[in-house]
Amino acid sequence: MTAAPQPHRAPLMSLDNALSEVLGRVTPLVRTESVATFDADHRVLSTDLVSALHVPPQDNSSMDGYAVRVADVSAKGVVLPVSQRIAAGHAAQPLQPGTCARIFTGAPMPAGADAVVMQEDTREVGGDLHAAHIDAVPAPGQWVRRAGEDVTRGAVVLPRGTRLSPASLGLAAGIGMAHLTVMARPRVALFSTGDELVMPGEVAPEAMKPGAIYNSNRFFLRTLLLRLGCEVSDLGIVPDQRDLTLAALKTAADHHDLILTSGGVSVGEEDHIKPAVQQLGSLDLWQIAMKPGKPFAYGTVRRDAGAGTDAAQPCHFIGLPGNPVSSFVTFLLLVRPFLLKLQGAPVPAWQPVMLPAHFDLPRADKRREFLRVRRNAAGGLDLFPNQSSGVLTSAVWGDGLVDNPAGHTIAHGDTVAYFPFADLLA
Known part of the structure; x- marks a missing residue:
């Protein structure tokens, strides 16, 4: 039969x-909602985020020191009277020719000044900051952060679809955004x-x-x-x-x-x-x-x-x-x-890291395999000994997956495609 x-x-x-x-x-x-920027970590922007201002809003000093006109410091040893003191968050007066201004990190540059000499390259003269002895010749723009150096007014700082991270939330706050419109x-x-x-x-x-x-x-x-x-x-x-x-x-x-x-x-x-x-x-x-x-x-x-x-x-x-x-x-x-x-966020393309296998896989499977592995101190990959689909220990022990094509064996030293869990879980 x-x-x-x-x-x-x-x-x-x-x-x-x-x-x-x-x-x-x-x-x-298509659903959206407005959330506080403080609470928007990992949320996805539903619209482009456009800056209404320059960041920083004006030229400012990136060092504690003295704001000067480069033309007034043609050689080491120049002594300039201190005409003003400028702290962060305070307005500056135009810098008088032949003088310097005591300035602190983040403080606005006075009009006319075109460089900062950091305080390590100066000495006080007179005891009460009446004058500064300049021990270095500055280059134009030295230790000056320009207005709009980070962000320019009208620029799209974060495009629609951005999955927000701690850094991007700081950027959003830096352009004055207390709330953000995100995908539901x-x-x-x-x-x-x-x-x-x-x-x-x-x-x-x-x-x-x-x-x-x-x-x-x-x-x-x-x-x-x-x-x-x-x-x-x-x-x-x-x-x-x-x-x-x-x-x-x-x-x-x-x-x-x-x-x-x-x-x-x-x-x-x-x-x-x-x-x-x-x-x-x-x-x-x-x-x-x-x-x-x-x-x-x-x-x-x-x-x-x-x-x-x-x-x-x-x-x-x-x-x-x-x-x-x-x-x-x-x-x-x-x-x-x-x-x-x-959520409208971009889907990242798979980008493996190519590393040497410090193990043998002599038997090929007819299906594409994802092996639980861990990087070792020698720069290679170790294989968890039990690759059963019921052994969750392998995913805890491992720090990523090897993408092994169907019908493919692996010998010790072969280069394999490795995907870190840190990327797959990001």
Whole structure:
């Protein structure tokens, strides 16, 4: 008796194509809000930030010393009477020819002065700063910060889409911005699926039932979302039941921009996410040729007609694998770019650091692998010994990933593409 032919299985989508597909379906949010500059770290600017003034607003001294006319100091040893004292925040009078002005860092340059001699190159004469003995010949512009040297009036200092950092917040404050108009936070509904999951604190380790595990994914996914500026609704753990999965997706879709789940996207009888999303919307991408992270899913869930202004647009859905390392890696490589684009921020191109492998990987995998590694004191990369997708220790021990192409072995000393976690988490 001849066995029935097996159904044809489409090849898995590559990671690059999956990322392109996901980003191609993102339209940046249009909601904006005004926030205090003090509270805008990691937020995304919704408009260009234009300066209404020069920074600094006028020429000023970058040193404590004496403001002079270069023409008055033709040689070392010149003694000039001190005609005024100028501190930061105080106005200066025009500098009289043949005199100098005692000046302090940040103080405005007096009209007529064209250089500063720092105080280390001078000596007081008369004891009460009546005159200064100049021991160095200054060059024009020496120790002078010019008006507009940092920012010119009318310049775009931060373009729309900038994800604000501590330095950029300082720059915004430097042009007088007490409040900034930013993109609204993406609203993300987060939940995990699995009857085996329990929350830390609810069950003591010694009381865990056979097969039960603590829900670690919920903790690092929520933290990653918050770091990306999202507003997170933690919907907890949804049991492995079709009706409860449908209800959770329906409720989340009406009030969120993205539903992010962990677990339940495989093909087992207890994996209900895939058919539930297909019933409530569409599943446009499922399974990727990468390791770890094969069971990744993207789709959309329809909103209820009464869901307000967002009802016309479906809610995005992303399903991550249940294994913690798979969930962690797919978040970094796929969800993070998605959320950046959703906020209108630029999605950085992957830029690996090429480093030598100080390990052997004699067996090639048919999928593109992301290996957990750590830089060593010799400038190379060490490999965590257990690369299982369930070993979260590897992501804690490691400081980055090696991007290893499908079908590729690695010998000690080979140059490999390394992505630091510091870049992927930035």
